[in-house]
Amino acid sequence: xxxxVVLPSVYGMRxxxxxxxxxxxxLAERHDVEILSVKRHRDKPxxxxxxxxxxxxxxxxxPGVRHLLPNGRMRAEVALWRRLRxxxxxxxxxxxxxxxxxxxxxxxRQVIRLAREWGRxxxxxxIKRFYPRLDGVVAxxxxxxxxxxxxxxxxxxxxxxxxxxxxxxxxPDALPAPPWPRSRMDNRIVAAGGRWVPVKGxxxxxxxxxxxxxxxxxxxxxxxxxxxxxxxxxGIVGDLGLHNHVYFMGITPDLTGEFAKASIVAVSSxxxxxxxxxxxxxxxxxxxxxxxxxxxxxxxxESGRNGLLVAEGDGEVxxxxxxxxxxxxxxxRRRALAAGALDSAGGYAAPTVAARWEELIxxxx
Numbered sequence: 001x002x003x004x005v006v007l008p009s010v011y012g013m014r015x016x017x018x019x020x021x022x023x024x025x026x027l028a029e030r031h032d033v034e035i036l037s038v039k040r041h042r043d044k045p046x047x048x049x050x051x052x053x054x055x056x057x058x059x060x061x062x063p064g065v066r067h068l069l070p071n072g073r074m075r076a077e078v079a080l081w082r083r084l085r086x087x088x089x090x091x092x093x094x095x096x097x098x099x100x101x102x103x104x105x106x107x108x109r110q111v112i113r114l115a116r117e118w119g120r121x122x123x124x125x126x127i128k129r130f131y132p133r134l135d136g137v138v139a140x141x142x143x144x145x146x147x148x149x150x151x152x153x154x155x156x157x158x159x160x161x162x163x164x165x166x167x168x169x170x171x172p173d174a175l176p177a178p179p180w181p182r183s184r185m186d187n188r189i190v191a192a193g194g195r196w197v198p199v200k201g202x203x204x205x206x207x208x209x210x211x212x213x214x215x216x217x218x219x220x221x222x223x224x225x226x227x228x229x230x231x232x233x234x235g236i237v238g239d240l241g242l243h244n245h246v247y248f249m250g251i252t253p254d255l256t257g258e259f260a261k262a263s264i265v266a267v268s269s270x271x272x273x274x275x276x277x278x279x280x281x282x283x284x285x286x287x288x289x290x291x292x293x294x295x296x297x298x299x300x301x302e303s304g305r306n307g308l309l310v311a312e313g314d315g316e317v318x319x320x321x322x323x324x325x326x327x328x329x330x331x332x333r334r335r336a337l338a339a340g341a342l343d344s345a346g347g348y349a350a351p352t353v354a355a356r357w358e359e360l361i362x363x364x365x
Contacts (some may be wrong), residue, residue: 001031001106001244002088002089002090002092003032003033003089003090004034004087005023005035005093005116006038006093006094006099007036007096008037008095008099008350008359009037009039009040009041010049010055010057011039011044011045011126012046013047013132013226013251015276016173016276017045017046017258019140020035021045021047021048022175022350023174023179023354025049025050025052025053025350025356026350026354027354028052028176030265033052033054034089035049035054035055035056036057037055037057037058037238038057038059038076038080039060040057040059040061040062041060041061041145046142046253047227050287058080058083059076077102077170079256081102081178085106085107085108086105086117087107087108089111089365090112092111092282093138094115096113097115097117097123097131100115100117101130101131103115104131104132105133112135112361112365113362114135114138114204114364115134115138115166116140116223117138117140118144119144123247124151125149127152131165131166132152132165132166135166137152137153137168137169138169138170138241138339139164139168139171140171140173141170141172141178142299143294145168145170147256151165152166152168163256171360172348173275173276173279173352173353174215174349174350175279175280175348176208176350177350178283178285178349180256180267181256181259182280183261185285185286186263187262188219188263189208189220189221189263190219190266191222191223191224191259191262191265192222192224192265192282193259194269195227196225196227196229196230196233199230199269199270200270201266201270201291201327202229203232203236204316205266205268207240207317208240208317208320208324209221209324210240210241210319210321210323211318212325213245216328216329217254219328221245221247221266222246222247223248224252225250225253226250226251258282259281262284263327263334264286264288264322265284265286265288266288266289267281267288267290269291269295270289270295275297276283278290278300279345282300282307282341283348284341284342284343285338285341285345286341287308287337287338288300288306288307289310289312289327290309292311297309302340302344305338305344306343307337308337
């Protein structure tokens with residue numbers, strides 16, 4: 001079976017890219033798999049890609065590359081619809097609403113067209129107009145499945161609804177095939193990873209860790225990633241006197257390997273539509289402490305089994321600090337949650353997730 005997955009850019013450092021790369025590697029054991037990157041902005045992808053997976057790109061936006069069309073968005077749209085109209089594949093999987101709309105308009109009808117969605121669509125009207133032409137939408141979380149189902153008129157069972165929208169299915173993101181690096185749970189390290197942007201809530205994590213550092217000064221917080229919030233976050237570290245307790249580790253293509261050095265992973269985000277950071281922590285056998293928001297890590301974390309969830313609202317910073325301290329001070333409980341984390345990660349292993357995709361595709365064929 002020929003499978004083509006289209007990404008805006010496979011060269012970036014995003015959770016959706018990690019998930020696609022992991023899934024493609026497993027599917028390539030049995031199928032002809034191609035990752036089509038609309039843009040190429042660096043020489044090599046940030047994450048390594050299985051050599052059995054073909055990688056192609058449509059437009060080169062690296063510095064110094066000249067183009068006939070001056071408008072970058074126009075170049076991308078023209079290159080994409082031309083490629084879609086001549087597509088030779090059995091299955092097409094898109095990974096952004098804008099690409100899904102183009103697939104609905106231009107991809108050959110004999111190709112099974114699936115839209116893989118993580119977040120909310122920025123413009124609902126094009127989705128409502130063109131997505132009924134697709135064969136299905138695949139959400140990564142239950143909240144995403146419900147959200148897209150309401151938008152497209154999908155019935156709860158995953159069948160097309162009265163409004164004629166495509167069925168919305170639930171398939172989680174994929175970890176690499178096991179074995180995964182595993183934490184020994186003996187390092188006094190709390191780790192956090194992801195884009196340093198406001199929605200990730202690193203400011204409230206730093207304020208909570210200030211309480212932890214005051215009571216348990218031998219513990220350290222490591223922050224992995226990069227982003228526009230870095231200057232502000234470094235300022236908070238300075239204001240709170242955390243220079244010897246908080247470390248900005250930068251970006252890494254092996255976040256799971258870094259998480260395996262920690263004993264707790266902190267997730268302070270307000271929303272986790274892309275939950276790769278959480279499930280990578282679970283795969284390392286590390287308990288997760290997160291905030292229990294409607295689209296937060298509670299979609300992946302079961303409090304008391306593989307981590308702890310803290311209610312948002314008044315006193316949230318103090319409550320989060322108390323949750324961290326409860327695991328820091330109770331090694332037995334920490335290790336029990338670690339075992340639960342590793343157990344729950346099995347459902348995200350690439351072979352399991354790939355089998356769900358294959359079952360879905362088989363039913364549509």
